[in-house]
Amino acid sequence: xxxxxISAKNVWKVFGRDPKGYLKTMPDxxxxxxxxxxxxxxxxRDVSVDxxxxxxxxxxxxxxxxxxxxxxxxxxxxEITSGTIEVDGEVIGDLSEKxxxxxxRSKMGMVFQSFGLLPHRTVLDNIAFPLEMRGQDRHTxxxxxxxxxxxxxxxxxxxxxxxxxxxxxxxxxxxxxxxAIEPDIWFLDEPFSALDPLIRRDMQDEFLRLQGILGKTIxxxxxxxxxxxxLADRIAIMKDGAVEQCDTPDQIVMxxxxxxxxxxxxxxxxxxxxxxxALARAGQLGEGAPVDSRATVKQLAHQLVNDQRAxxxxxxxxxxxxxxxxxxxxxxxxxxx
Amino acid sequence: xxxxxxxxxxxxxxxxxxxxxYGLIVFAIGLTLxxxxxALPTWLHRLPDAAVPPFADWLNAIxxxxxxxxxxxxxxxxxxxxxxxxxxxxxxLLFGKRRWPNLGPIPWSAIAATAAVVGYYLGxxxxxxxxxxxxxWTALIGQWDIAMQTMSVLVVAAPLAFAIGLGLGILAWKSPxxxxxxxxxxxxxxxxxxxxxxxxxxxxxxxxxxxGAVATIVYAIPPMILMTTLxxxxxxxxxxxxxxxxxxxxxxxxxxxxxxAARTEIxxxxxxxxxxCLAMVVLTAFIGMPGLGAKLLAMxxxxxxxxxxxxxxxxxLLAVTLDRMSKAWVVKLPEHFERGTSFWVRxxxxxxxxxxxxxxxxxxxxxxxxxxxGRKQSWSQGxxxxxxxxxxxxxxxxQAVTGSIRYxxxxxxxxxxxxxxxxxxxxxxxMLIAGAAVLIAGRREAWxxxxxxxxxxxxxxxxxxxxxxxxxxxxxxxxxxxxxxxxVIAARKEKxxxxxxxxxxxxxxxxxFIYLIPAIMLFGITATSVVMSILIxxxxxxxxxxxxxxxxxxxEMTEAAEMSGATRMQKLVNVQLPLALPTxxxxxxxxxxxxxxxxxxxxxxxxxxxxxxxxxxxxGTDLGKNFVLGICVTLMALTFDMVIMKWAEEKKRRLxxx
Numbered sequence: 003x004x005x006x007x008i009s010a011k012n013v014w015k016v017f018g019r020d021p022k023g024y025l026k027t028m029p030d031x032x033x034x035x036x037x038x039x040x041x042x043x044x045x046x047r048d049v050s051v052d053x054x055x056x057x058x059x060x061x062x063x064x065x066x067x068x069x070x071x072x073x074x075x076x077x078x079x080x081e082i083t084s085g086t087i088e089v090d091g092e093v094i095g096d097l098s099e100k101x102x103x104x105x106x107r108s109k110m111g112m113v114f115q116s117f118g119l120l121p122h123r124t125v126l127d128n129i130a131f132p133l134e135m136r137g138q139d140r141h142t143x144x145x146x147x148x149x150x151x152x153x154x155x156x157x158x159x160x161x162x163x164x165x166x167x168x169x170x171x172x173x174x175x176x177x178x179x180x181x182a183i184e185p186d187i188w189f190l191d192e193p194f195s196a197l198d199p200l201i202r203r204d205m206q207d208e209f210l211r212l213q214g215i216l217g218k219t220i221x222x223x224x225x226x227x228x229x230x231x232x233l234a235d236r237i238a239i240m241k242d243g244a245v246e247q248c249d250t251p252d253q254i255v256m257x258x259x260x261x262x263x264x265x266x267x268x269x270x271x272x273x274x275x276x277x278x279x280a281l282a283r284a285g286q287l288g289e290g291a292p293v294d295s296r297a298t299v300k301q302l303a304h305q306l307v308n309d310q311r312a313x314x315x316x317x318x319x320x321x322x323x324x325x326x327x328x329x330x331x332x333x334x335x336x337x338x339x
Numbered sequence: 340x341x342x343x344x345x346x347x348x349x350x351x352x353x354x355x356x357x358x359x360x361y362g363l364i365v366f367a368i369g370l371t372l373x374x375x376x377x378a379l380p381t382w383l384h385r386l387p388d389a390a391v392p393p394f395a396d397w398l399n400a401i402x403x404x405x406x407x408x409x410x411x412x413x414x415x416x417x418x419x420x421x422x423x424x425x426x427x428x429x430x431x432l433l434f435g436k437r438r439w440p441n442l443g444p445i446p447w448s449a450i451a452a453t454a455a456v457v458g459y460y461l462g463x464x465x466x467x468x469x470x471x472x473x474x475x476w477t478a479l480i481g482q483w484d485i486a487m488q489t490m491s492v493l494v495v496a497a498p499l500a501f502a503i504g505l506g507l508g509i510l511a512w513k514s515p516x517x518x519x520x521x522x523x524x525x526x527x528x529x530x531x532x533x534x535x536x537x538x539x540x541x542x543x544x545x546x547x548x549x550x551g552a553v554a555t556i557v558y559a560i561p562p563m564i565l566m567t568t569l570x571x572x573x574x575x576x577x578x579x580x581x582x583x584x585x586x587x588x589x590x591x592x593x594x595x596x597x598x599x600a601a602r603t604e605i606x607x608x609x610x611x612x613x614x615x616c617l618a619m620v621v622l623t624a625f626i627g628m629p630g631l632g633a634k635l636l637a638m639x640x641x642x643x644x645x646x647x648x649x650x651x652x653x654x655x656l657l658a659v660t661l662d663r664m665s666k667a668w669v670v671k672l673p674e675h676f677e678r679g680t681s682f683w684v685r686x687x688x689x690x691x692x693x694x695x696x697x698x699x700x701x702x703x704x705x706x707x708x709x710x711x712x713g714r715k716q717s718w719s720q721g722x723x724x725x726x727x728x729x730x731x732x733x734x735x736x737x738q739a740v741t742g743s744i745r746y747x748x749x750x751x752x753x754x755x756x757x758x759x760x761x762x763x764x765x766x767x768x769x770m771l772i773a774g775a776a777v778l779i780a781g782r783r784e785a786w787x788x789x790x791x792x793x794x795x796x797x798x799x800x801x802x803x804x805x806x807x808x809x810x811x812x813x814x815x816x817x818x819x820x821x822x823x824x825x826x827v828i829a830a831r832k833e834k835x836x837x838x839x840x841x842x843x844x845x846x847x848x849x850x851x852f853i854y855l856i857p858a859i860m861l862f863g864i865t866a867t868s869v870v871m872s873i874l875i876x877x878x879x880x881x882x883x884x885x886x887x888x889x890x891x892x893x894x895e896m897t898e899a900a901e902m903s904g905a906t907r908m909q910k911l912v913n914v915q916l917p918l919a920l921p922t923x924x925x926x927x928x929x930x931x932x933x934x935x936x937x938x939x940x941x942x943x944x945x946x947x948x949x950x951x952x953x954x955x956x957x958x959g960t961d962l963g964k965n966f967v968l969g970i971c972v973t974l975m976a977l978t979f980d981m982v983i984m985k986w987a988e989e990k991k992r993r994l995x996x997x
Contacts, residue, residue, distance in 0.1 A: 079580050084376030111431040118581030124675060131595070132585035161675040180586070189584075 004069070005091060006052035007219045013085035015071055015243075018042035021083045025306070034242035043231055044119045045071035046082070047243035056184065058213065058220040062230040063240035069085045069223045072240070073189050075219060077110055078102055089187070107136040111180030112189040119133045119164040119179075126160040136183070146188060150178040171202040177212075186216040187211055205231060227266055231255075231275050239263050252280035273335045275301040279328035282316035283332075288325035291319040299334045306331050356777055363673070363774030368719060370767035387854065395963035402836035402962045406543070407533035410639060416770075425495045426548045426615065433487035433494075444487070446703035446710040447478040454660075454694035460688040462667030466526040469663060473656040476527030481717025482631070482653050489620050489630035489657075492548055496555040497616045502866065503556065503608055504749040506646060508608075509593070510562060512571040516519055527562045530932065531975025532939040532955035535969025537626045551623035559975060561617040563608040570604025571597050587626040603669060610665040618850035632852060636943070644860050651856045655849050662848040711983075726859060747869045753870060755876035757809045765796050768805070772978065780985040787981060791974040805973045807948035810941070811934040818930055822878040823923070825884025836886050843883040851937055859944070869941040876937045884926020888919030918994060924987040928980055935976040 016025055016037070024042055037044045045068050045139045063069040074080040078094050087094050090107070099104065111132075127134075130147040138146075151157060154174040164172055173193060180188065189261065192208075194202040211218065224230050230237050231251045232233050238248040239262075245261035245315060255275045258264040279295030292315040293302055306328060315325045332338075373379045381387070406412045427438035435444035455471030477486045532552070542555035574597055582596035598605065625631030633653055675729040676685055683690065703710035733739060763771070778783035785953040795804050829839040830945045858872035892915050900914040942950030949968050956965040 016881060042903070064348075064931065074580070093595070094528060103588060107583055108582060112584040114577040114581055116575070116577050118575070120578065120581075120596065120603060122673065135586050135588075135591055139972060155347070163673060163675060178582075183586075192464035238587050276436070 004055050006088075007055050007090060008051075008053040008059075008221070008231070009088045010052070011050050011086050011088075013046055013072070013075060013082055013087060014044070014045050014083045014193050015046035015068075015075055016083045025083050032301065034244075042276075043144055044068075044243045044255070046075060048085075049243075049245050049264065050085075050176070051238055051245060051248055053219055053221060055219055056217050058222060058228040058233060058235045059238060060222045060234035060236070061238045061240060062224055062227060063165075064225055067189035067240040069225075069240050070191055070242035071243070072273065073191055073221055073223055077112060077189055080281060082083070107183060109183075109186045110189065111183065111185035111187070113173070113180045113191065113193045115174045115192040117164070117169075119175055121170060124161050125167070125175050127166065128175055129182050131179060132183050146182060147178075150181050153181070153215075154208075156179045169197050170205060171287055173197065174208075177209075181212075181216075186219060188220045190220065190222045192223050195225065198253060202229075209233070227233045227270065239266065250280070252276050256280065266298070271288070273303070274298055276334055278302060278316045278326055278331075279318060281330055282324035284324040285314060286325040287322070288313040289317070292322065293326075294318070295323060299331050301332065303335055304334060316324065350616075354493065355830065358781065359782075360774045363777065365768045367763075367770040367774065368769070371763050374440070374762065374764045374767075379764060383766060384802060386765060386796050386799065388799065392797060394798055394967050397519065397963070398966050399963035400960070401651030403968075409797055412543065415546075419544050419549050422495070422544070422549050422552055426552060426764055428493065428852050429491040429494050430488070430548070433491045434484045440960075443654060444711070447474060447483050447701055447712070448709040449696050450697035451475050452479065452699045453692050454690065456692040458660075458664060458690075458696050461664055461671055466660075466663050466667055469656075470660050473660045475657065476656060477653050478712050479718045480653065481650055481712060482634075482650060483721045485629065485631050485634050486653055487656065489632065490550050492555065492620050492623075492628070492630070492763035493613075493616050495622065496559065497613050498555045498883065499552075500559035500612045501563060502615060504560045504612065505605065508558070508564040508567025509571065512568045518568070522563070525564060526977065526980070527973055528561050529933065530973045530980065531969050532950070532953060532972045533622055533937070534625065534939060534942075534950070534957060535625065535965055535972075536619075538957055538965040539665055540618060540624050540887075540963060541957070542696035546627055547624030548628060550626055551628035552619060554623055554626075555619040558619040559612045562611040566604045566608030566611065567601070570601030570608075574600040581864075587926060596682065606665070606669040610662065610669060610801060613661050613665050614658065614848055617654075617661060617850075621654060621850045621852050622840065625943075625954065635856075639855065639859055639943075642859075642864070643721065643725060644728050644856075645721035645726075646719070647856055648724055648860075650720060650730075651853050654853055658848045658850060659845060662845075701916060707833050732861075732963045733900050740863050745862060745865065748867055748870065753778050753809075753813055753866065757806065760805050760809050761802065765801055769793055769796065774984045776978070780982045780989070783984055788978045791978045794972050795971050798967050800952070800968060800971050803947065803949045803952060804975060806946070807935075807938055807972065808920075808936045808975055809875060810869060810948060811931060812947070814870045815877055815927075815930050817872050818878040818881055818934075819872070819927070822872075822930075823885050825878075826882045826923075827889065829882070831887045836890060840886055843879050844887075846879045847883075851933075852938035853938055854937065855940065864944050866946070868944050869938070869946055872941055872944075873934045873937045877934045880929035881923075884929070885919070885923050887916050888926070891922065892918045909932060914928045917997070921987040921991040921994065924983055924990070927996075928983040928987070931979045931983070932976060935972055939972065 014020075014025055018041060021042065024040065025273050028037070032040075034047065036045050047068070049072060053061070061069045064302060070091060071080060073083045076089070078087075078097075082095060090109070092105075094102070094105070095249070120131065123131065126144070126147050129150055129185070130143040131148060133143040149158060155179055156171065156174050156178065158216075159167065159171065164175065167175065173196075176193070180190075194205050197205060208235065220231060222230075224233075229240075234248055234251055236248060237254055239246045239254070241262050247254055249259075252275060254263060255267050255270060255272050258267055276299050277295060278293045278297050278299070281299075282295060288311065290311055295316050295318040299306070311326060312327045312328055314328055314331075317324055370379065371381070374384055382390075389571035407575070415832060424439075427436060429445075430436035430438065430625035431438045432443040432445055451471050452476035454474055456465045458470035459467035477483055486920065507521070536554040536558050537550070540550040540557070544550045544553045578596060578600050579592075580591050587596060620630065621635070624636045627633070631650055635650045635654070637648055638650060699709065708716065732741070757808050760768075769789055772792050773785045773789040776788040795801065799802075824837070829835050836910070854872045854876040855868075857875065858868040862868040862871055896914055896918065897910060900910045905913065938946070938948065939953060942948070942954045945951070949971055953968045956968065
């Protein structure tokens with residue numbers, strides 16, 4: 003329907019002495035290792051990916067897989083070596099410095115792994131920082147900052163300095179700052195990796211709550227596969243700078259595209275990931291009470307075991323979209339095949 | 340396979356390096372033996388005068404061209420006027436020089452009280468007591484006016500040095516090209532003897548406070564530049580990216596992101612600027628700058644040890660106060676106030692300082708002693724201390740000890756060593772240095788070392804350079820004999836180590852001039868005093884880095900040694916010292932740099948080295964000669980710096996100590 007908010011085509015980012023020159027003369031099909039042997043590091047290798055409006059794309063990969071580099075290409079914190087990236091239909095590589103600054107001031111927000119807070123500014127001043135940079139007056143700045151502070155639940159901490167806050171609170175400040183300008187596009191670079199596991203879980207819930215309210219277009223980076231499964235509309239799995247597979251969690255778990263992806267999902271409890279909707283085959287109808295497409299196999303476990311029907315209808319928002327085979331679902335539940 | 344070949348290739352390089360090094364040294368020994376046998380032609384022993392190029396004349400020609408033809412003098416005279424206005428203002432406020440704004444002098448009690456409040460704000464009651472106490476002491480001992488003469492230059496020079504250093508530091512950080520040009524200049528500036536700062540300052544900026552201020556500023560800039568660049572480079576990439584994503588323009592990035600995030604390093608730079616300014620302002624006594632330094636110089640010259648001692652205490656107190664206050668500022672973090680805190684509480688320190696200042700100024704109008712301590716009222720005990728020290732020195736045992744130290748040092752160590760160094764033919768000496776450099780550091784360093792010492796020979800000041808080097812080497816050698824064991828013993832216990840480190844830290848803040856006092860006190864105006872003052876001064880970094888090196892040895896390694904059943908001595912020799920050596924080398928290097936600095940000051944006692952010649956040039960206008968002499972010192976110092984630091988880095992890398 004809409005054109006994608008972010009559209010990357012054949013994006014390369016190579017680090018080294020003369021990346022552009024190297025890439026021009028590089029023969030096709032050079033692997034990450036080949037390129038390294040040539041004295042260059044391929045941060046991003048020939049990546050093409052689109053992000054639709056309101057979608058949450060999670061980029062997943064181990065450290066050094068190029069996921070952070072890729073997101074920095076999207077926001078042009080890195081200049082790409084070749085390919086094009088369009089944001090809202092504009093090629094960001096062609097923007098002047100002033101246009102780029104305007105774009106960031108009006109459309110983009112970013113959250114960092116180690117928070118990236120300015121140590122000499124209070125919570126309020128940190129959050130109001132992007133507003134201050136675009137020249138808003140003190141009063142509106144303050145009003146807006148207080149609004150976001152409330153949104154992330156930091157009331158009463160406005161005058162604290164970052165070092166006086168816990169890690170979770172600091173990241174709330176980071177999130178609030180990235181939301182202050184009401185961006186359309188929200189980049190999150192491993193926002194919860196530096197936090198303790200329990201707090202991480204809370205923050206993920208908090209994040210889902212915020213996204214429920216705000217409905218932004220999101221590019222979320224993580225090295226934690228469970229986190230990716232939990233949050234994503236679609237997941238892009240990266241290795242050595244290239245995207246191995248980019249699909250919905252259900253599809254990745256059911257049909258891993260490569261060996262590498264398959265190894266990743268080995269230990270995943272597929273019943274928790276796969277939804278009825280993904281199992282539903284269009285054209286089949288089935289009989290009796292339908293199940294909701296957003297329910298996971300795990301959630302339906304009880305019913306699947308007790309139900310007698312071979313084929314169970316699936317509905318999305320009350321509309322029939324097809325039916326799933328009970329046996330397929332049971333196989334997933336019992337980890338067969 | 341590839342690894343194997345590079346490995347054997349590097350070992351081949353190492354072998355040729357060792358061969359080249361020993362070859363050079365053997366050849367040098369051969370030359371020296373020939374000289375002893377009387378078989379060496381004189382032109383191989385010392386460069387004949389005819390072969391010495393007139394560097395000084397050439398330099399003078401260049402200086403004159405820049406000064407007069409390019410109009411630099413007009414520019415500097417113009418700057419002098421601006422500087423003079425600033426200096427006159429502070430002079431008027433601090434000690435009542437009759438100049439605009441004609442308000443001063445500020446009563447000493449007001450300054451002392453304000454300093455105490457600022458001290459309290461920065462670091463609690465300890466620093467408050469230190470700051471207040473320093474100024475009270477200065478006033479009561481009757482040195483207020485000379486101390487304020489020194490301060491009046493300091494308060495102008497330090498902020499200017501800070502601003503210029505910050506600006507240049509930012510430029511160097513922004514532009515790698517500028518940085519590449521600046522770095523070698525900075526390392527030369529940092530090893531240039533201070534006499535070489537003084538003469539140009541006098542010629543271009545008029546004798547007196549202005550020249551003093553300029554020399555001080557130039558002297559204090561390099562560390563500010565380095566700290567600024569370092570701080571800006573260290574700003575975490577995420578903070579930078581956060582700034583960019585917040586839509587900062589370049590200027591906003593610098594102003595709101597980089598500089599505040601580099602606050603700590605920049606403030607450390609401020610601390611260094613203040614300390615170097617104080618050290619230099621005291622030394623500007625040599626170009627007739629009035630103040631604490633001039634008084635100290637005069638008192639020491641006439642062997643009035645009591646008064647020298649009192650002035651020394653004042654200088655030390657001022658140094659410690661300024662150091663502690665600026666260091667407290669480095670670690671001082673902003674605090675937040677709860678909502679609804681009143682204006683009075685938020686600004687209580689500012690208000691308190693204002694109240695103290697105004698209050699004491701007013702009270703001083705009624706109670707004159709709080710405004711000025713007269714000559715007769717001061718508590719100076721110069722004469723008494725003099726007698727005390729003279730009495731102490733007259734004790735036979737003391738005399739026997741100092742006398743025998745002097746005798747042993749002079750007759751058995753210093754004089755023979757000096758004669759030996761002077762007896763080595765110049766080419767053999769250069770070869771020895773190059774040979775040592777190739778063995779210790781590498782080929783590149785050896786070529787540079789040979790070039791540097793070769794240049795020294797070409798200037799025609801070879802003998803004086805060697806005498807300078809001899810003082811440095813002998814003092815540092817004795818300093819190692821004393822300092823390393825002290826460090827080793829101190830490092831053994833946590834508490835002791837901390838205490839000794841504190842002493843070292845404090846001693847390092849003293850202006851170098853101070854170190855002459857105890858040396859002169861014990862050994863009078865003799866060659867032994869020269870070595871002694873260098874010795875004390877250069878022992879500080881040696882002890883310090885020995886302790887730090889030993890204490891930074893990773894705990895697992897000493898634990899592993901202990902579990903292997905090593906005795907304390909075995910542990911020290913086999914584990915701790917080898918791992919601490921790179922750090923100790925840094926201390927050794929600093930000791931040599933300090934020694935080169937001190938040996939020049941010791942010219943004041945009467946030496947026969949470069950320092951003496953340098954001091955003589957101060958009376959004239961021979962910029963060329965002054966510069967040539969300064970460069971000789973710099974070239975020798977840089978050689979040591981380069982070789983030792985390269986060795987330490989290499990060693991650190993190989994030990995994997997990053």
